[in-house]
Amino acid sequence: MSSPAPGIEVHGLHKSYKLGRTHLHVLQGVSFSIQSKEFVAVVGASGSGKSTLLHLVGLLDRMDKGTVKLDGVDVATLSRGKRNRMRCHDVGFVFQFYHLLPELSVLENALLPAKVDESVLGWIRHRGEHRAAAIEMLERVGLSERMKHRPKELSGGERQRVAIARALMNRPKFLLADEPTGNLDSRTGRQILQVLRTASQDIGQTVVMVTHDVALAAEADRVLHLRDGKLTK
């Protein structure tokens, strides 16, 4: 019996930033692969390169060297437009600071990826379907009662749930969470993790969660340890 195809393949990944006259080598030849529908946690101290790794995998940044393949597609070969489309359709992000748009309501925030994907005419045609999908996602994260509220009227945990609903909106194959509980107390953090896990399982997503909380990481199927830009085990 053959093993399932890897959802994410990273090989020899290098990334450095220029800070004044010095070059910071944030990632130094990172390689790993994550199976489809696997829930993987990446742990490491602050500055170990966790977020950078997530940004490279999520096509938010470009690597200096190495390859990142999502579902077998080498993202370095993609045009800017295709990278945008892949970010829209195949990747969902959850950030530590939620990054909700304050002008939009909870429902509108959740609908944002669908709106990015649709033209005005397309939106007129498919508005009902998208709304139903967003409502379903918000119900899934337990926010069906707060759809008309603005982010500033929500608690931290609720905001992160909205961010999860937004990340799941287009039912992407990959969910990338950057310290999703980092700004929450431990009880709320566990609830959020539970929501994240359940929702992603229901949809059948590959999840990469970056965290510095080892206890939280233990909830994942597998844990990758990152130290000074290198995987240690």
Place this chain on the structure above:
Amino acid sequence: MYKLTLCLKYLVNRGLAYFAMLGVAVCVFLMLVCVSVLTGFVDKIEVAAKGLFGDVVISSASLGGVGQYDELIRRIEKDVPAVEGASPFILTFGILRVPGTDFRRTVQVAGIRLPERATVSDFEKGLFVQAGLDQPTFDPCQPLVMQRLREDILRTDDILKAVNKAAPDGSLTPDQKGLVGRLRNALYYQDQAYIAFRDADATRKQFEDIEAKINAADEAGDDDKLQQLEAERAMVERDLILPPDRRAILGLGIAGLSFRTPKGEVVRVIGPGQQIVLSLIPLGRNVSYTNIIPVTRSFTVIDDCSTDVASIDSEIIYVPLETLQQLNNMDAEVAADDPNLMVQPARCSQIHIKVKPELSRGLALKKVARQIDAVVTTFLTDHPNAARSSVDVETWRERQGRLVNAIEAQRTLMILILGIISAVAVVLIFVILYVVVVQKTRDIGVLKAVGASNLGVAGIFLAYGGAIGMIGSIVGAVGGCFFVWNINPIHDWMARNFSFEVWNRETFMFEKIPNAVEADTVVWIVALAIIAGIFGSLLPGILAARRQPVEALRYE
């Protein structure tokens, strides 16, 4: 779709946008008001000039004028198909007096042919007695004149009642007392005029009887009776309605003959039915200037005319062309020893020409004027005695060139100044958009994280700027249109309440401030404002688009 959503959200929720819209609205408002008023001013000059002189004017450089003008007109109408009509015109100066008063002032005396005049100008549109008649004459039917006079008396009476009603206890201010006195004086003259028309036939018969008695007394050599009858004749003559060749149409606005109430209502004091006396120096024929004898004639005012050009209306009197030719020595001159031998034909000082509307503007009109000039040149070659000095052919615009060019230069300068002011609106939009882009840096990161393209992100801010321009310009345009349409009531109100009068009728020639807004003016100003809005948002939009998503998400 996200571009539209976020653009609308930013418009509604960002207070800064309202300041930018206000800036755009003020600029559009100012631009629209200035351009409309100045364009309207130029248009009014065009309408007034065409209304007074037609589209093209043939004029003689000398007071001697142009002879054989009827033949010249026939030739022009035959050879230049673009010409719709032409009419001779004489303009000279005179002294106006009102018998029985000490009123006297210098005026311009215009000799015109009616109803022909209506074919080349809008003369008939400004008439009072013959309002609405296409064929005005110096001999309108008596019932019509009496009806108009009756209406005028009633109107003056209503004004008087309204002034008295404003102070029922009789406590009139000095200004109101002065107005009441002037209104009563006007009513007295209006009544006299009405009576003169009503009793015209009886007065004429009385006059003829006295004339017959004078003849009889003259034949009998009864000098005492003759003297008594001549005094009697002079009294009756003042009430006569003189024959059509001794009738005049007053410009409505000659100071002292009519006045305006504080509300702007025109009250005629000396008008239709009254007699006036014109004295002028006949300069139409070569005379010895050491021996010029002024000529004086009485005229019955039969109508008055408003051209809406205050500078014209305040000093012009129209009389029949042939009458003025005689008074000004421009009639046909025959040899002293042979009445059948014409030494010089009758002349006019100008010929006013109406051109077909489709050819009456710009280069087309200039072309027509050149064709007319060619006909005039040929005519003068064929008839060397027709004019003893040069004859000019000019379009209305060439005649009014200095004035029109000055106003157009003023308009250009205004647009330039307002354009510079409007650049401030562009800078305002730029600054506000830049602040918004900085404030929204994280949002830009989020949008890119969910797949928004650079162009899409830039589009949000370009649309935002365009929408600020559009909303601001619509508000400004609506306000500007409202202001321009109501500029005269607003101006009058300001003048009444704050003694702040910008539009001086004497200075600006016209009674009313131009209050028309041209649709294409609105369209190009609004379009410019929208483009300015987009231009102002261009750089912030590009900056937003070029933000790297990771940098944007990390932005503190």
